[in-house]
Amino acid sequence: MPGYAVALVARVFSGIQPSGALHLGNLLGAVRNWVEDQHTDDSIFCVVDLHALTVPQDPATLRTATVQLSQLLMASGLDPAICTLFVQSHVPEHAELSWLMECTVSFGELRRMTQFKDKSDRSEFVSAALFTYPALMAADILLYDTDRVPVGDDQRQHLELARDIAGRFNGRYGDTFVVPEAAIPRAGARVMDLQNPTAKMSKSLESPLGTVYVLDELRDIERKIKRAVTDTDGEVRYDPSNKPGVSNLLSILAACTGRSPEEAAAGYSQYGPLKADTAEAVVETLRPIQSRYSELADDPAESARLLAIGAERAREVAGPVLDRARAAVGLLPR
Ligand code: AMP
Ligand code: TRP
Helix, strand or coil: CCCCCCCCCCCCEHHHHCCCCCCCHHHHHHHHHHHHHHHCCEHHHHHHHHHCCCCCCCCCHHHHHHHHHHHHHHHCCCCCCCCEEHHHHHCCHHHHHHHHHHHCCCCHHHHHCHHHHHHHHHHCCCCCCHHHHHHHHHHHHHHHCCCEEEEEHHHHHHHHHHHHHHHHHHHHHCCCCCCCCCEEECCCCEECCCCCCCCCCCCCCCCCCCCEEEECHHHHHHHHHCCCCCCCCCCCCCCCCCCCCHHHHHHHHHHHHHCCHHHCCCCCCCHHHHHHHHHHHHHHHHHHHHCCCEHHHHHHHHHHHHHHHHHHHHHHHHHHHHHHHHHHCCCCCC
């Protein structure tokens, strides 16, 4: 018998960092799937402010970004009445379980993380926490008896490590944690940079015209899409390896209109109309999100109240799981 209760509904957990502004890739590749998941699964979503601190942050910027991302998630459809939405640092169990995770993961395992190698190569100051970051991520996931973790491909290695940590902990101390599965997003969810369509759309500042931010002015969004890089052969077809720019527009159009990219391609013989329709579909997807966001932003006390309720609900789950782990390793009850 496992030490945990076996639930009938799957528990889903995911996290997103409050660093940089939310972009169309985040929305179509991650957040939209979460919005769907909340209706069928017991869903918990976390704004991971402690993870953001692994690289130097300006305090005022971090504060603003945490509030803004939380409000944007609500505006995008995460409904605090249906799912549990909270800020990581409001639930102290995360930092505490992270210590037990650090004591369970090996230095060698952490050293193999490719994201650490990339980020540490690019930074002047490399914090110890940037190195141990996957231990905190494992704590996030394992604290909620999570069955499924919807994340992008870039997080697959961290998730594998969380599974290994859970397995090792259970092996050493007896069944304590549920071993989670990765849920890599559905097709069409990878949004590429509009100016450099072989690279993922990201919040890097190198390509301001390549990234559509959820809070961009609607006319700038239209402009960015109309200036998207295509190719010279003039044919509209979904073929990501030979026609990355056109295929990216098709997958964006498809994601915004609930079709497959191949279906979206039908009926176009020129790039102009494809760009115009893609721009319109993105604008119509983002318009209601922007208007809900501005209502939420006008009433910060209300979103703070909702986040406090989320944190309280999260602690009701996380508290007993942390106690289980503390007891398993031999810490005295408090
Ligand atoms: P990040 O902005 O890298 O912290 O990612 C937050 C979430 O958005 C993760 O689940 C990513 O996998 C997802 N994501 C980020 N960029 C893209 C993109 N260009 N296309 C699809 N999903 C993305
Ligand atoms: N590391 C993830 C990212 O950078 C964010 C994250 C933190 C996360 N904790 C998590 C994602 C737990 C899924 C589950 O995108």
